[in-house]
Amino acid sequence: MEWYELIFVLIDMRSFSNLWYWIGLAVLWSSVSHWVMGVPFDMITRARRHGGEAAADLAVLTRINANRMLFISRQAGIWVIAFTFFMLTLLTLLSVLYHVEFAQAVLLMFAPMVLVGYLTLRTAYRIEQENPEGDALIRRLMRHRFVVQLIGMLAIFVTSMFGMYQNFAYSG
Numbered sequence: 001m002e003w004y005e006l007i008f009v010l011i012d013m014r015s016f017s018n019l020w021y022w023i024g025l026a027v028l029w030s031s032v033s034h035w036v037m038g039v040p041f042d043m044i045t046r047a048r049r050h051g052g053e054a055a056a057d058l059a060v061l062t063r064i065n066a067n068r069m070l071f072i073s074r075q076a077g078i079w080v081i082a083f084t085f086f087m088l089t090l091l092t093l094l095s096v097l098y099h100v101e102f103a104q105a106v107l108l109m110f111a112p113m114v115l116v117g118y119l120t121l122r123t124a125y126r127i128e129q130e131n132p133e134g135d136a137l138i139r140r141l142m143r144h145r146f147v148v149q150l151i152g153m154l155a156i157f158v159t160s161m162f163g164m165y166q167n168f169a170y171s172g
Contacts, residue, residue, distance in 0.1 A: 013106035016163030038065035
């Protein structure tokens with residue numbers, strides 16, 4: 001069997017061998033690492049380079065988003081947590097006990113996002129408590145972005161390894 005035939009045998013329309021799944025995964029992590037607490041990354045870099053009005057705009061937008069996230073968590077946090085863990089449990093059971101590939105694919109996208117959501121909420125709380133300005137705020141947002149990117153790299157690595165295992169184990 002030629003190499004291109006092997007590739008086309010392995011690429012079918014299941015979740016892990018579907019190109020759209022991988023495009024969706026890339027768009028998900030690209031978007032999450034670009035929008036740091038709802039603030040676009042280019043706004044952070046502009047504030048770091050130029051300061052002044054750009055830094056003031058960054059501080060205002062960060063505070064708006066942090067206050068919005070904290071308001072939602074304080075008003076409906078229990079319900080959001082309950083729904084999140086219900087979905088995690090449902091996806092885990094479908095993935096592990098019933099071997100539903102679609103549930104496995106969604107779980108590998110959803111579970112790391114729960115961790116990112118927690119870290120974002122924690123960062124919003126720290127911003128509310130510490131009230132950082134200027135370089136301190138930029139450092140806080142950059143640190144948050146760095147951790148989110150680490151989670152994203154690990155999640156993409158685990159997803160690709162599991163996806164390759166699925167494709168090799170069930171191709172044929």
